[in-house]
Amino acid sequence: MTLKHLWLGGAFLLVSCVSVPKDAGFSEFDAMLAPMLPAPAQWVGETISEQEASDRISALLSDPLTEASVAEITMLANRDLRAVLYGLKEARGNYVDDASLPNPFITALFVDEPSETSADCFGNLTRFDTPIGGQIGVGIEILDILFFPKTLKAAKAEFTAAKYSSLRHFADHSYQARLKFYEAMAAKQILGLAEQSYEAMAANAEVAQALFDAGNIAEVDLAQEKLFEAQMKSELIKAERGFEMAKSHLIKTMGLSPEKSDSVKLEGRLRTPDITELEALPVQSVMDRNLELKHREALIDAAGIRMGMKDVMSFVGDVELEGEVERHDGAYEYSGGIGFELPIFNFGQGKREAARARMEMMGQQYIARQYALDTNAHLLYTNLSAARREILHQRKQVLPLSQQVLKGMQLDYNAMHIGVFDLLNAKRNQLATGIAYVQAVEDYWKTRAAYEYLLAGGTPDIDASSHLNPSVGGASEEGDH
Amino acid sequence: MPSRRDTFKMAGLGASALALGGAGRGGQHSGHHAHSESVPHKGRTYSPGKAGDDYRPVITPDGSTLSYKLVDGVKVFHLTAEEVEHEFSPGLKALCWGYNGQVHGPTIEAVEGDKVRVYVTNNLIAPTTIHWHGIILNSGMDGVGGLNQRAIMPGETFIYEWTFVQHGTFMYHSHHDEMTQMALGLMGMIVVHPRKRTEPAPDRDFVMMLGTWALRPGARRPDPNEMSDFNVLTINAKSYPGTAPLVVKMGERVRIRIGNLSAMDHHPIHLHGYAFEEIATDGGVIPKSARRPETTVLVPTGSTRTIEFVAHNPGDWAMHCHMTHHVMTQMGHDVPNMIGVDPQALNRRISPLLPHYMTMGQDGMGEMGKHIESGHMQVPENSLPMVGAQGPHDYITMGGMFTILKVRKGLTSYDDPGWYDDPDGMARLATQAELSRDGIDPSVKAMPHSSSGHMSHDKPKSNMKHEH
Numbered sequence: 011m012t013l014k015h016l017w018l019g020g021a022f023l024l025v026s027c028v029s030v031p032k033d034a035g036f037s038e039f040d041a042m043l044a045p046m047l048p049a050p051a052q053w054v055g056e057t058i059s060e061q062e063a064s065d066r067i068s069a070l071l072s073d074p075l076t077e078a079s080v081a082e083i084t085m086l087a088n089r090d091l092r093a094v095l096y097g098l099k100e101a102r103g104n105y106v107d108d109a110s111l112p113n114p115f116i117t118a119l120f121v122d123e124p125s126e127t128s129a130d131c132f133g134n135l136t137r138f139d140t141p142i143g144g145q146i147g148v149g150i151e152i153l154d155i156l157f158f159p160k161t162l163k164a165a166k167a168e169f170t171a172a173k174y175s176s177l178r179h180f181a182d183h184s185y186q187a188r189l190k191f192y193e194a195m196a197a198k199q200i201l202g203l204a205e206q207s208y209e210a211m212a213a214n215a216e217v218a219q220a221l222f223d224a225g226n227i228a229e230v231d232l233a234q235e236k237l238f239e240a241q242m243k244s245e246l247i248k249a250e251r252g253f254e255m256a257k258s259h260l261i262k263t264m265g266l267s268p269e270k271s272d273s274v275k276l277e278g279r280l281r282t283p284d285i286t287e288l289e290a291l292p293v294q295s296v297m298d299r300n301l302e303l304k305h306r307e308a309l310i311d312a313a314g315i316r317m318g319m320k321d322v323m324s325f326v327g328d329v330e331l332e333g334e335v336e337r338h339d340g341a342y343e344y345s346g347g348i349g350f351e352l353p354i355f356n357f358g359q360g361k362r363e364a365a366r367a368r369m370e371m372m373g374q375q376y377i378a379r380q381y382a383l384d385t386n387a388h389l390l391y392t393n394l395s396a397a398r399r400e401i402l403h404q405r406k407q408v409l410p411l412s413q414q415v416l417k418g419m420q421l422d423y424n425a426m427h428i429g430v431f432d433l434l435n436a437k438r439n440q441l442a443t444g445i446a447y448v449q450a451v452e453d454y455w456k457t458r459a460a461y462e463y464l465l466a467g468g469t470p471d472i473d474a475s476s477h478l479n480p481s482v483g484g485a486s487e488e489g490d491h
Numbered sequence: 492m493p494s495r496r497d498t499f500k501m502a503g504l505g506a507s508a509l510a511l512g513g514a515g516r517g518g519q520h521s522g523h524h525a526h527s528e529s530v531p532h533k534g535r536t537y538s539p540g541k542a543g544d545d546y547r548p549v550i551t552p553d554g555s556t557l558s559y560k561l562v563d564g565v566k567v568f569h570l571t572a573e574e575v576e577h578e579f580s581p582g583l584k585a586l587c588w589g590y591n592g593q594v595h596g597p598t599i600e601a602v603e604g605d606k607v608r609v610y611v612t613n614n615l616i617a618p619t620t621i622h623w624h625g626i627i628l629n630s631g632m633d634g635v636g637g638l639n640q641r642a643i644m645p646g647e648t649f650i651y652e653w654t655f656v657q658h659g660t661f662m663y664h665s666h667h668d669e670m671t672q673m674a675l676g677l678m679g680m681i682v683v684h685p686r687k688r689t690e691p692a693p694d695r696d697f698v699m700m701l702g703t704w705a706l707r708p709g710a711r712r713p714d715p716n717e718m719s720d721f722n723v724l725t726i727n728a729k730s731y732p733g734t735a736p737l738v739v740k741m742g743e744r745v746r747i748r749i750g751n752l753s754a755m756d757h758h759p760i761h762l763h764g765y766a767f768e769e770i771a772t773d774g775g776v777i778p779k780s781a782r783r784p785e786t787t788v789l790v791p792t793g794s795t796r797t798i799e800f801v802a803h804n805p806g807d808w809a810m811h812c813h814m815t816h817h818v819m820t821q822m823g824h825d826v827p828n829m830i831g832v833d834p835q836a837l838n839r840r841i842s843p844l845l846p847h848y849m850t851m852g853q854d855g856m857g858e859m860g861k862h863i864e865s866g867h868m869q870v871p872e873n874s875l876p877m878v879g880a881q882g883p884h885d886y887i888t889m890g891g892m893f894t895i896l897k898v899r900k901g902l903t904s905y906d907d908p909g910w911y912d913d914p915d916g917m918a919r920l921a922t923q924a925e926l927s928r929d930g931i932d933p934s935v936k937a938m939p940h941s942s943s944g945h946m947s948h949d950k951p952k953s954n955m956k957h958e959h
C-alpha cells in the first residue's frame with residue numbers, strides 16, 4: 011500500500027528577505043559599547059587574532075594596571091566574554107533561521123502496481139491510487155506564509171533582545187573588572203599603610219627593648235609593647251591577605267590565564283578623584299539607555315508578536331495547502347487541496363490565556379525593573395554625591411588635621427611633654443587616618459564607576475559598588491541575565 | 492591630756508605671758524597672742540606710716556607695690572580682680588586672673604597701726620572674695636566667701652576695713668572657689684612694717700610669692716583642674732629665665748620674705764653662698780633664741796617665711812626650690828626614662844617613619860633647652876623648654892622656681908649688673924701637670940677608701956686661686 015503525501019508548495023520558493031550582517035551585528039554592538047569601554051570592543055578570533063590578543067595583553071601587562079588597561083585586558087582575555095560573543099553569534103544564526111520561510115514539503119512516489127482505493131477520514135485529505143506512474147506532491151503550511159512578515163518581526167525583536175543581553179554581559183564584565191581594579195589598588199595601598207603601621211609598632215617594641223636593656227623598664231612593660239607589635243602584625247597579615255584576595259578577584263574578573271596572571275602589576279595609588287560638582291541626574295537618559303530595559307522591551311515585542319500569531323493559530327489550527335502533479339496512464343493530472351484543523355475540541359483558549367498571562371507577567375516585570383532602576387539611579391546619585399562630599403571632607407578636614415596632630419605631637423615630643431611611645435602611636439593613628447582615606451577614595455571610585463555604568467546603560471549592583479551602604483541597596487535584582 | 496603648754500597657761504605662765512618684756516623676743520610685744528606687735532594697740536591710734544620715715548619700702552621683683560591714697564588718716568587701697576594676659580617668661584604667656592592688671596596682685600605695704608580701707612572690684616566672670624591671710628582683724632573682714640560675707644558678684648565693689656595691729660609678712664588671696672581662682676593667680680603679698688623698730692632694718696627687703704601652675708605647652712590658660720602635675724613653677728609668677736635677679740651691694744643686710752600659695756606643694760628654698768636665719772613666719776617674729784642658721788627654708792603652702800643675712804659673699808648665687816621637679820618647666824611627667832639607650836640606633840629605626848624624630852633624654856634632660864634654643868628642634872608655640880637658659884659659661888640647666896642673688900662690690904644702681912666674673916677663679920679643666928702633681932690618673936677608677944684609710948695626706952693642699 012502506498013500512501014502519497016503530496017504537498018503543494020504553490021509558486022513560492024522563498025528566500026530570506028532579511029539582511030543579517032555577517033559579523034552578527036558586532037559593529038553595531040561595538041558602537042553601543044563604546045560609551046562603556048575605554049577601548050574599541052574586540053572579538054578575539056573574529057576582529058582580532060588569538061596571537062594579536064595575547065601580544066596585546068602581554069604589552070598591557072608589562073606596565074602597572076590602570077582602569078583602561080584592565081578593561082582592555084578583560085575584553086581580550088576573558089573567556090566568558092568570548093562566550094557571550096558566541097552567544098551573540100548563535101542568536102544571529104537563530105535569527106537567520108527564523109527569518110527564512112519554512113521550506114515546502116515535497117513528496118515523490120512511484121508506483122508500478124494498481125492498488126485498491128482506500129479512504130479514511132481526518133488527517134490526510136486526499137488519496138489517490140494509481141495503477142502505474144508516479145506522483146509528486148508539494149505541501150506548505152499556509153499560516154507560516156501568512157504570518158511570515160510577523161515571524162520576521164518577532165525574530166528581529168528576539169535577535170535584538172539577544173544583542174542587548176550580550177551587551178549587558180559584556181559591559182557588566184568591564185564594569186566588574188573596574189570595581190575589582192579599585193578594590194585591588196585600595197587593598198595594595200592599605201597594605202602599604204599597614205606595613206608602615208607595623209613598622210611604627212615594631213620600632214616601638216625596639217625602643218622598649220632598648221629601654222629594657224638599659225634597665226629602665228620592667229619585663230612586663232617590654233611584653234606590653236611587644237604585644238602591641240604582635241597585634242599590629244596580625245593587622246598586617248590581614249592586610250596582606252586582603253590584598254591577595256583582591257588581586258585574585260581582579261585576575262579572575264579579567265579572566266587571565268595562569269601564565270599571564272603572574273605578570274600583573276599593581277603600583278602607585280588610586281587616582282586622586284577630580285572633585286567637580288555632579289551634574290543633575292539625567293533620569294530620562296538613564297531610562298532610555300538602560301540595556302536591561304531595552305532587553306526586556308525587545309523580549310516583550312517578540313512575545314507580543316508571537317502572541318498575536320498564536321491567537322490566530324490556536325483558533326484556526328493548522329491550515330495546509332497542497333498541490334499534486336500526477337502522471338497517470340501517460341497523462342498528467344493536476345489537483346490541489348486545503349486541509350485544516352477543525353477546532354471543535356480545543357479552541358486554543360488555554361494557549362491564548364497562557365500567552366496573555368506571560369505577556370502580563372513580562373509587562374509587570376518590566377515596570378518593576380523600571381521603578382527599581384529609577385530608585386537605584388537616584389540612590390547611586392546620592393551615594394556618589396555623598397562619596398564626593400566624604401572625599402572633600404577627608405581632604406579638607408581629616409587629613410590636614412591628622413597631619414597637624416602628628417606635627418603637634420612631634421613638637422610635644424620635642425618639648426618633652428610626651429615620650430617616644432606616644433609619638434609612635436600618634437604616627438600609627440595618622441596611618442589609620444590614611445587607611446580611612448584610601449577606603450573613602452576606593453568607595454568614591456567604585457560608586458563613580460557604578461554611576462558611569464548606569465549613565466552608559468548598565469544596571470550596576472548597588473550593594474557591590476559601595477561597601478559603605480550595605481543596607482540601602484537590595485532594590486537591584488539582577489533579573490534573568 | 493593637757494600639754495605642758497596648757498599647764499603653763501593654767502598657771503598663768505603661757506608663752507605670751509613670758510614675752511611681756513617684748514624686747515629681745517623679736518619684737519613680740521603683747522602678752523595675749525602669738526602675733527607680733529611692736530607697740531600697744533588697745534585704745535591707741537597711730538598716724539599713717541610714711542615710707543622713708545617709718546619704713547624702707549620692700550622690693551617685689553617682677554612685681555610692684557600697691558599705691559594708696561590717704562583719706563582722713565585712712566590708707567585707701569583699691570584692688571580690681573580681672574583677667575590678665577601674663578608672661579611667665581619670654582615665650583610663655585597665659586590668660587590668668589590677677590589684680591590691677593598684674594599677676595600676682597601688687598604687694599600691699601603698710602605700717603603697724605595703719606588704718607586701711609581696701610576696695611575690691613570684681614571684674615571677673617565669676618564671684619570672688621579676698622581673704623587677708625595672717626592678718627588679725629574682725630571676723631566679718633576675713634573674706635571667706637559664705638562664712639564671713641557673701642561673694643562679690645561680677646561688677647560689684649566691696650569694701651574691707653581694718654587696722655593693722657601686727658607687723659610681719661602676710662598674703663591675700665581669693666577665698667571663693669579657691670581651687671579655680673588661686674590656680675589662675677588671684678593672690679598677692681602683704682608686708683606690715685613694725686611701728687617701732689626692734690631689729691636693724693634691712694637694706695634690701697625682697698618679697699617673693701611662690702606659685703605652681705598647670706599649663707600644657709601650647710595652651711594659653713592655666714588648668715585649675717590639675718591636682719598634681721604642675722609644670723610651671725614660679726617666683727612672683729615668673730619662671731626662670733623670666734625671674735629678675737635679686738641685686739644686692741656687698742655688706743647690705745638682706746631680708747627675703749617668701750610666701751607660698753601653691754595648690755599642692757611646699758617649697759624648700761635653698762640659697763647658695765650663704766647661711767641665713769629664718770626670722771619670722773606669717774604667725775609672727777621668731778624669737779632670736781629660737782632662730783637657727785639654715786641654707787634652705789621650707790615654705791609650706793599657706794604660709795610665709797622671712798629669712799635674713801648680710802651679703803658678705805660676692806658672686807652670682809643660685810636661689811631655688813630644692814625639689815628638682817620644681818626647677819623644671821613644662822615637662823611631661825609620663826615620658827619614658829631614656830637614660831642609657833643608644834640614640835643612634837633608635838634614630839635610624841624611627842626617622843624613616845618620623846623624619847623630625849631625635850632621641851632625647853638618653854643622657855638626661857640637660858641638653859634639651861640647648862637643642863631648642865639652637866633652633867634645630869621646634870617646640871609648640873607658647874611653651875618654654877623644660878629647663879634652662881644660656882649662662883656665662885655654659886647652659887644653665889635649671890628653670891622654674893629659680894632665681895639669682897647677685898652680690899657685688901661697688902654697685903651704683905640696683906640694675907642687673909650682668910654675670911659675675913669671679914676674680915678668685917672658677918672650676919675648669921685640670922691640666923696634665925696638675926693631674927700628675929696630685930697623682931690623679933683619670934683612667935684609674937676612683938675607689939672608695941677603706942675606713943683604715945690609705946690615702947696619702949702628704950701632698951700640700953694646692954690653692955688654685957692664682958692659676959687663671
Ligand SMILES: [Cu+2]
Nearest residue numbers: 758812814817
Ligand atoms: Cu618647690
